[in-house]
Amino acid sequence: MAPLLEVDDLHMHFFTRDGVVKACDGVTFTLEAGRTLGVVGESGSGKSVTAMTIMRLIPEPPGKVVSGDIRFKGESILAMSEREQRRLRGNRIAMIFQDPMTSLNPVYRIGEQIAEPLRLHKKMTRKEAWAAAVELLRRVGIPQAEERARNYPHEFSGGMRQRAMIAMALACGPDILIADEPTTALDVTIQAQILELMQEIQQRTESAIIMITHDLGVVADMADHIMVMYAGKAVEYGSADEVFYHPLHPYTWGLLDSLPRHDVDDKGALCPIQGQPPSLIHLPPGCAFGPRCAYAGPACRRTVPPLVDIEQGHLSACLFAGDAAFIARYENRVTRAGAGAEVGG
Amino acid sequence: MAALLEVEGLVKHFPVNEGVFLSRLGKTVKAVDGVSFTVDEGETLGLVGESGCGKSTTGRCINRLLEATAGRIRFAGADVRRLRRQDLKAYRRDVQFIFQDPYASLNPRMTFGEIMAEPLVIHGVGTRRERQDRCKEMLETVGLNPEHIHRYPHEFSGGQRQRVGIARALMLRPKMIICDEPVSALDVSIQAQIINLLEELQQEFGLTYLFIAHDLAVIRHICDRVAVMYLGKIVELGGWREVYNSPNHPYTQSLLSAVPVPDPEKQRRRARIILKGDVPNPIDPPSGCRFHTRCPLAQFPLCSEQEPALRQVAPGHQAACHFAKPFPIPEHKMGREALFDGDSE
Ligand SMILES: Nc1ncnc2c1ncn2[C@@H]1O[C@H](COP(=O)(O)OP(=O)(O)OP(=O)(O)O)[C@@H](O)[C@H]1O
Ligand SMILES: Nc1ncnc2c1ncn2[C@@H]1O[C@H](COP(=O)(O)OP(=O)(O)OP(=O)(O)O)[C@@H](O)[C@H]1O
Ligand code: SF4
Ligand SMILES: [Mg+2]
Ligand SMILES: [Mg+2]
Numbered sequence: 001m002a003p004l005l006e007v008d009d010l011h012m013h014f015f016t017r018d019g020v021v022k023a024c025d026g027v028t029f030t031l032e033a034g035r036t037l038g039v040v041g042e043s044g045s046g047k048s049v050t051a052m053t054i055m056r057l058i059p060e061p062p063g064k065v066v067s068g069d070i071r072f073k074g075e076s077i078l079a080m081s082e083r084e085q086r087r088l089r090g091n092r093i094a095m096i097f098q099d100p101m102t103s104l105n106p107v108y109r110i111g112e113q114i115a116e117p118l119r120l121h122k123k124m125t126r127k128e129a130w131a132a133a134v135e136l137l138r139r140v141g142i143p144q145a146e147e148r149a150r151n152y153p154h155e156f157s158g159g160m161r162q163r164a165m166i167a168m169a170l171a172c173g174p175d176i177l178i179a180d181e182p183t184t185a186l187d188v189t190i191q192a193q194i195l196e197l198m199q200e201i202q203q204r205t206e207s208a209i210i211m212i213t214h215d216l217g218v219v220a221d222m223a224d225h226i227m228v229m230y231a232g233k234a235v236e237y238g239s240a241d242e243v244f245y246h247p248l249h250p251y252t253w254g255l256l257d258s259l260p261r262h263d264v265d266d267k268g269a270l271c272p273i274q275g276q277p278p279s280l281i282h283l284p285p286g287c288a289f290g291p292r293c294a295y296a297g298p299a300c301r302r303t304v305p306p307l308v309d310i311e312q313g314h315l316s317a318c319l320f321a322g323d324a325a326f327i328a329r330y331e332n333r334v335t336r337a338g339a340g341a342e343v344g345g
Numbered sequence: 346m347a348a349l350l351e352v353e354g355l356v357k358h359f360p361v362n363e364g365v366f367l368s369r370l371g372k373t374v375k376a377v378d379g380v381s382f383t384v385d386e387g388e389t390l391g392l393v394g395e396s397g398c399g400k401s402t403t404g405r406c407i408n409r410l411l412e413a414t415a416g417r418i419r420f421a422g423a424d425v426r427r428l429r430r431q432d433l434k435a436y437r438r439d440v441q442f443i444f445q446d447p448y449a450s451l452n453p454r455m456t457f458g459e460i461m462a463e464p465l466v467i468h469g470v471g472t473r474r475e476r477q478d479r480c481k482e483m484l485e486t487v488g489l490n491p492e493h494i495h496r497y498p499h500e501f502s503g504g505q506r507q508r509v510g511i512a513r514a515l516m517l518r519p520k521m522i523i524c525d526e527p528v529s530a531l532d533v534s535i536q537a538q539i540i541n542l543l544e545e546l547q548q549e550f551g552l553t554y555l556f557i558a559h560d561l562a563v564i565r566h567i568c569d570r571v572a573v574m575y576l577g578k579i580v581e582l583g584g585w586r587e588v589y590n591s592p593n594h595p596y597t598q599s600l601l602s603a604v605p606v607p608d609p610e611k612q613r614r615r616a617r618i619i620l621k622g623d624v625p626n627p628i629d630p631p632s633g634c635r636f637h638t639r640c641p642l643a644q645f646p647l648c649s650e651q652e653p654a655l656r657q658v659a660p661g662h663q664a665a666c667h668f669a670k671p672f673p674i675p676e677h678k679m680g681r682e683a684l685f686d687g688d689s690e
Pocket of ligand 4: 047048049180
């Protein structure tokens with residue numbers, strides 16, 4: 001059987017006055033039912049554009065899918081009619097955003113907004129849909145759901161709005177929930193509530209989640225698989241454990257080494273990645289990470305490294321990822337102060 | 346070592362300006378409500394806590410960007426709240442501020458050189474020529490090209506702008522810098538660059554930092570001592586090892602357990618404490634212990650009637666809880682129940 005979602009070498013470019021912005025420039029992954037894919041990468045690396053392309057929410061022009069495919073249960077989303085796409089969106093694939101106010105309408109009651117897709121996609125009556133909305137609010141942990149459903153978005157706190165948005169996304173029982181930085185604007189104790197809620201819902205409904213974040217703690221908590229993006233490209237993809245414990249791309253190495261250690265008592269200096277990410281209009285020749293890569297060689301400037309399956313389902317877009325001696329240079333590095341001096345959690 | 350900064354019983358209440366009704370009642374936002382701590386020369390004290398707990402307000406009162414409602418602030422022996430004219434000017438040279446948002450805090454119409462020279466001009470330091478030389482030197486110190494003095498902020502990335510913000514704060518050779526979320530808006534790889542820079546500068550210039558952040562991993566890395574705030578009060582204060590390795594306040598313990606660590610294996614084994622509801626409104630903070638509405642350990646009526654004092658739990662380590670002890674919340678009190686316990690609003 002075809003996987004739930006397959007994204008195959010997707011390229012979404014923006015044609016602007018300043019030039020072609022290669023916002024999503026080679027993204028490949030598969031997502032199975034009940035699983036969570038974590039998407040990480042720095043600001044501007046194309047995480048949101050990838051998600052919006054899957055949702056078919058990017059206006060064309062200025063955007064254009066230059067090549068690649070997105071398949072939902074084996075069927076190409078790109079080839080679907082606009083009507084079919086609309087049926088998929090909100091119904092089979094739902095999205096939640098960092099800022100709930102972008103998808104909550106300030107002039108409608110929360111309950112009405114959750115009921116709306118149910119009437120549209122599930123052909124419920126007004127009354128049935130309202131009752132279902134109240135039930136959904138209760139399920140995401142809103143107290144006194146019946147009364148709260150009558151509130152307007154501004155009467156909710158940030159954490160409650162995010163819960164309401166999750167309720168809205170869950171309304172039609174989607175197969176895939178795409179969450180774009182759902183907790184970035186929230187405090188840690190509220191983030192913990194939301195992450196716990198998403199995990200609880202996933203266990204109950206078997207829905208798949210795409211979790212977009214720049215917080216490696218959040219992906220470690222949520223993800224079964226991880227895709228690391230850099231300058232519009234997927235540079236590494238694999239199981240969460242593989243990506244964290246045997247990363248195969250120097251950008252992933254740099255990200256992990258940039259983090260303050262949470263587990264050692266001896267605080268050495270951090271190891272940042274030098275320099276800045278490139279402009280997506282003027283990408284450097286060869287590997288886009290090359291100019292910042294501490295391991296780059298002359299070949300890196302000549303060839304754009306393809307994303308290659310190195311170890312059964314663990315993919316890397318580094319020219320040398322298949323070279324054990326090269327990987328050992330990272331694994332045996334001594335630059336990371338305090339590495340190995342673990343003192344327990 | 347002598348304390349450079351001593352803060353005692355600091356209070357800052359803002360008049361409520363939303364709604365005539367509340368302001369007529371003389372209601373105030375109790376942003377900071379009796380905060381005491383000291384910062385030794387050359388050390389870094391961290392202020393951490395959730396949004397709205399009063400971190401920035403504390404920093405601004407210390408720097409006299411805001412006038413405190415009550416309390417005492419002493420800097421190098423001087424009574425800061427009494428300083429006038431020349432003395433206040435001199436104090437502001439000694440205590441500089443770095444802001445979170447490198448975009449908003451730099452005037453877009455000024456070149457980097459003008460931005461950096463501004464404090465020198467205000468304080469009448471040096472000739473034009475000398476000021477320019479100092480700017481170039483300082484740009485180099487923070488890792489930027491000295492030729493950038495003629496360029497404008499919009500030409501640069503967030504990390505580069507934050508470097509300019511730091512350079513500007515250093516121009517007058519201050520003794521102390523209040524860093525208000527200096528790396529919160531930056532990507533991890535850039536965040537690590539700036540943290541290293543701040544640490545190097547501290548060494549080089551013997552700086553004292555008051556470091557405000559909500560990111561517990563960053564605070565752990567950079568601070569010698571940590572103060573945890575909740576709703577305008579310090580609930581725990583101590584050396585970073587003590588606070589992180591044996592939190593004595595249930596709020597500190599909850600915060601630490603709520604932050605997902607970037608280590609999937611460990612994250613799978615961790616139990617997290619889910620606090621119910623949101624942080625209460627600082628206009629009407631809860632009676633007794635302000636944390637009692639969310640605290641898994643609260644006992645009534647004690648916690649809702651009597652405010653726990655900040656008392657010593659170990660040498661140099663204080664906590665404000667009637668039941669303060671290392672890891673006060675037992676394992677069976679952690680977990681999901683609170684998720685559906687309803688927001689206590
Ligand atoms: N409509 C558009 N026209 C032109 N460029 C665009 C458009 N939308 C996005 N981009 C560009 O595409 C790139 C990728 O943006 P995207 O929002 O996907 O980044 P991201 O990884 O989600 O970053 P963040 O972590 O900041 O959310 C950016 O450089 C952005 O400026
Ligand atoms: N000028 C002001 N007038 C009225 N209320 C204010 C003012 N400045 C801050 N407050 C309120 O005081 C409280 C503390 O705010 P403060 O900015 O110090 O919090 P913070 O801990 O820095 O939060 P954050 O992490 O969001 O920056 C908040 O409830 C805030 O709304
Ligand atoms: S004093 Fe009571 S309510 Fe406050 S933190 Fe301690 S146990 Fe909780
Ligand atoms: Mg985004
Ligand atoms: Mg603040």
